[in-house]
Amino acid sequence: MCESKFKLDARAGLFLLFVLNFAVFSVSSVVALGLLLLWSAIYGIYKKYYTATIKFALVYIASVLANFFILPKCPGVIAISFAVLLIYALKILPIALFGYVFAKTTTLQELTASLRKIHFPESIITGLSITLRYFPALKEDYYQTRDAMKLKNMSFIEKMSGLVITTITRASMNIEDLSLAATVRGIDNPIKKSSMTTVHIKKGDIFVCLVSVLYYFLICKEF
């Protein structure tokens, strides 16, 4: 994926994500949610995440169509249950698209450097780093275990318990190894940790934040 010239500071990104959450849960009209999604889509397109943006837009359109054309024809209980579900899906879409593009364009170092700048507790930053490192490891573990099981004549129950056991034991082994490696490189040092990545709030960040907040405010006010 190509990088665009302007890069949103991680703190500005986190701030916007926070404000967007408020905006999304203050409105319930489909149009308002569409407009909020549009703002996230502009961010996605600017960052050249075209496929993801189109997918989110298609999910939005499909959900709106289902809401207006399919649900009214369904029996009462089903219509009510699905209407609630659809509204929640529509509410999540703007946040998910913004979060996806933000996560894809922000490195872990930028995120941790930013969190350190806003004086986040080091224990939370460390926990966040480990969590984000753990997701790809979990995926890798799952595929390896699945492959191993494919070659053994195991019953469904054996496969399920095997998957759980292997995932848990792998996780505890990984955490022990990782803790050893981190301990010998001074992770317990109580000194304020530094970062090679330097982060600065730029004029562009302030401008984007102001315009976005204004946009979110107007939508909340109008709908």
Place this chain on the structure above:
Amino acid sequence: MIELKNISYSYHKEKEIIKDLNINIRAGECILFCGKSGCGKTTIGRIINNLIPQFYENGYMSGDVWIDNQNTKNIEMYELSKWMGTVFQNPKTQFFHTNSNAEIVFGLENSGMEPETIRNRYDEAIKELNIEKLTDRNMFSMSGGEKQIIAFASVYAMNPKIYILDEPTANIDKKAILKIEEIIKKLKKMGHTVIIFEHRLYFLRDVVDRVFYVEKGVVDKEFSTDAFFNLDDKIRMNMGLRSLKIPSLKKFDHGYRNNRLLEIRNLSCQYGNKTIFKNLNLSVNAGDIVGIVGDNGVGKTTLVRCIAGLHTESKGTIQLDHETLNRKKRQNISSMVMQDVNYQLFKDSALEECCLGNNCTQKESDVVLRKLDLNDFKELHPMVLSGGQKQRLVIANAVLSDKKILIFDEPTSGLDYFGMIAVSKQLKKLSEKGHYIFLVSHDVEFINEVCTKIYELKNEPN
């Protein structure tokens, strides 16, 4: 500089793993600790770098470790990390960040160094270790060897006086081993003290100053470099040590000739749009043990995964006795010992594990467990076994399976000489039974010992 005084250590009160260890290591020395699997090498390393007792608090340790006249009992781990760096055995589990740049400066950031100084140290490490190609990469996309080099770089950037290397070459290929040899030589030249715990020994010939041979937790013998690397082969084998000379591949003939044939024709494999290899042709007779060799990343594991039906071929066929095998069929007749055997352990005891998915009797499993030196551990949970024991347990399961195609991906990475010979014997027995055996390995000594033919995979120009 480093003094180990009357060190004894045990996980349980009854059984001492390390017994009355007394060693002096001078500044700038390069020391090798070697010995059979489970002899206590790793434990000694953990005692020197203070992980025992500071991290592993449950054992029983007596004696003291002195570094520059300071007792390590009184030093915090983060203080010690400024003088002493450790590179561990498993490259997969020792990285903290997902990006290589962040990983290299991890220790420096922990010490609260100024960003400008961190950048300078980072630049120096990259330049001096000549690893520009490995910068700003996703750690998960790197090979084992590349990850291990990054682990080195991360410690190197911290510039400690002492380096502890715990089997740094256990999971990596020849090229990466040469790179590590080069780095160790550089460290020695710069006056650093390097302490290495290793099974693979040949690459250390021009590097180490003294060698300690450990047996059952005791330093049984101390050698000068010359005396050690000129040990008679028979003595070396009796000590359970791997080759002391750079092993080179012997000449292989065409393997067995019989009517039962596994034929791979015009096989091509891809990951997404990337061609891993194409138009590969290989014929394997029943009983053949085929060594698949080649550089890291050339597609050896992809090839054997495809043979086992775990990767879909983009082109070509695999036939057994002239019948084309689809993916599902290949899965049904294949068994595989993976590089990381921890993914293949599912049951509560070693005995249950070696019978999993196999129609074997207790007697048969007992025989195989005994031959692989696992009989004493058969009631234990597989996860409490050592790395080499786990590896042999998964091999026992493969040996007891009635699958026709058996694949072994680096089955000797953590094994001493005796372990390697035990695995070789089992493979030869399987060969006699007429299995089609594929062996992916960088272990030339093992390949020479066991293979009947060789297939070398080469880089595919895209």
